[in-house]
Amino acid sequence: MNDKLLCLDDISHSFGGVEVIRRFSLDIEPGEFVAIVGPSGCGKTTILNILSGFVRPASGRVGCEGRARMVYQHDGLFPWLTVAENIALGLRHIGDPAERDRQAADLLELIRLRGFEGHYPHQLSGGMRQRVELARALAGDTDILLMDEPFSALDYLTRLRMRRELALMLEERPRTVVLVTHDIEEAAQLADRVIVLSDRPARIRCELRLDLARPRDLTHPEVVDGIHRLLFELGLEEDRSDVRGDVFVDA
């Protein structure tokens, strides 16, 4: 037993005879921002689903202390509810209506969508929709954000902007975050720890630690360095001599 906020202990899982995860273990500290990257179809999303409790693993132990919420790729908002009503879903546990309104107003302020509370999701741009999703997930007093490629449906510039916004929001409302992504830049720019997965069945191939305050510039040397490292680990770039040896911990 350990006191970690989130932990996966010796997890194995398969879908219809195909082994997706084999003997996988992961501990996550409170307040940590962990990104999981890996080849597509390697089981990243399954790990997230196991963490959220949506998928029960075939074997192994899942530990989760605290309330977790998921942020989906896209279309996670209810299209029949307005921005304000979608956000209010995240505040359902608050009994006092005045308090609820105040918090909703704060969240709208946080995502800079004041004046859009009466709009419906289909009336917003993709970036605005994902900001509402984030606001809904950040509402109230949850502890953990599980993010499943939250920005993958957005265009490149919007994605860059959203990373920055996410960093700022987390500064205001700190959460433990597990981000599944295939975007290496995103991982290097946001995470404290990047976990690189192997091909199916998923194992941890290596971990990259980035001890750097957020928001980070994409062109910050350490971020750039991290990107190179990750590309190398995924076999997409040659090894480079100028990388610092201490950032990698072999699994």
Next chain:
Amino acid sequence: MIRSSMARWIVGAFGLLLVLGLLRFKPWQEEVVRPRQQLTVGFLPVTCHLTCPVTDFATKTSTSTRFQSQRFTDFPTVVEAIKGGRLEASFMIAPLAMKMREQGLPIKIVYLGHRDGSTVIVRKDIPARSLVDLRGKTFAIPSIYSNQYLVIRKLMEDQGVGADEIKFVQMAPPDMPAALAAKAIDAYFVGEPHAAKAELDGSGRVLYYAKDIWPHFISCVLVVHEKLIKEHPDVVRDLVRGIAESGEWAETHRLAAAKVASPYFRQDEKVVRYVLTQPKDRVSYRMLTPTDEDMLVIRDMAIKVGILKTPIAMSDLIDREFIPKDIRPADIDMAGAGK
């Protein structure tokens, strides 16, 4: 949002139903007190069934059983209503009544609707003088279970026309004048006023009146369910007497009868008047006792053309028990007629 707008729609929909229901059933109007016995009698808007609405009109004010006439638009519905136990008395074409009896439905013919009152119409531009001239032509009949069909088949035989030398089509009577005008059919034989209509339109002329082919021709009869005979013989007696007296009255008050019946038929009074008066013996409402001889002729013709299979016994089919000895014209107060 969804709750309030949807709720408004749901409330609106049921509110609409409520309002329509109120407008339809008018619960604020006092229930009409009906201390008298009442019976619904089915009919179609043809002059063969004229005595039915006349009896309805007559019993509005009389003290005996109230007869409520129920207008139908086709015979299959009448049959289904009787089979379903929703209708216990109705006018209908004679061979159809026999067919129902053959199928085991316990109904009895208790009276006739009329004598004559059907007409063979041909297109004006066809110079036919008999059925011989209609060889190869298209001829419309209301139903193969109608007496009109049987009579025409009999007449063809008499004139030496082969069974397949005339093309028969079944057609709803109201469609016949239009079909004739459109030259889709060349001739038809049907109960009035659907024949007179073509005459009045100028698209057809009379080839034969029913009386020319078969004097005292019968097409429609009054049938009653045996259950009603068993449980309420007095009502059946009242009904037959009412129909008989209405017929006697209509026979001598033809213009008044047209006025009384046309709102029930929802037909133009002029057309009904024409049928009842041009010529006067186009239809008759006397001699309405169903005799075995008449019915046997119909039955045997029906078997011959294949619409009946078994020679049903006349004692099973006819019940003359309720026919009054002497028939006086009904005492009809014309106040309120024509509405």
Next chain:
Amino acid sequence: MTETKRTSGERVLPVAVVIGSLLLWWGLAAAHVFPESLFPDPLAVGKGVVEEVITGRLFNDLVASLFRVTAGFLLAVVLGIPLGLVLGSYGRARAALLPAVNFFRNLSPLAWIPFAILWFGIGDSPAVFLIFMASFFPIVLATVAAVATIPMVYFRVAHDYGLTGGEMLMRVTLPAIAPQVITVLRVTAGLAWVVVVAAEMIAGRDGLGFAIWDARNGLRIDLLVSGMIVIGLIGVVIDRLLFRLTRIPSVRWGYER
């Protein structure tokens, strides 16, 4: 979302078509192409409408038909949507009942007339039954299809935010199927209105459909045509009314994506 402005042509054209048809009708009648009593001119039909209005029969028939259609249609909605929800949610129920529902959907409601009389006699109830038969099965099928295609992610989100049971139904399932269900309601309401003409062939004393059959029996083609016109106009009104359902803000998403 603002509606696109209609150009003046779009406003004028429908009116021009109506006037053109009336002129063509009047011309055909005036030229006596068909016998007058079988093809009345617009004036005679207009007189027919006035006659029906003055005697109060038109209002009576209108109320009767609308009552039957509303009752039959609402009954189909009230029973059809819940059944569709059950079939859409439970695979076993769907496997058991869907073939039967599909079978009945293909039957013309008119084929039920003998049974309508057998079970409901004559009057309002058989007509209500036939209208019910016409609208019930399409509503069930559309609801099943709508439920089956709700994206899984909505249920996951609802679960994440602690929605359960009744709340899941009221706040996720029903709003998610609303746009598709509204579309089928518009279609079936039109169908129900068409069926009323046939349903009222069954002996009754009133109703617009009955008025048409009756006018035919009564050799009154002018009244028949006036009945046709009223039925057509009411059909348009019903569709315009139900079209407003698609204007509810919380279902707009279903029509704008």
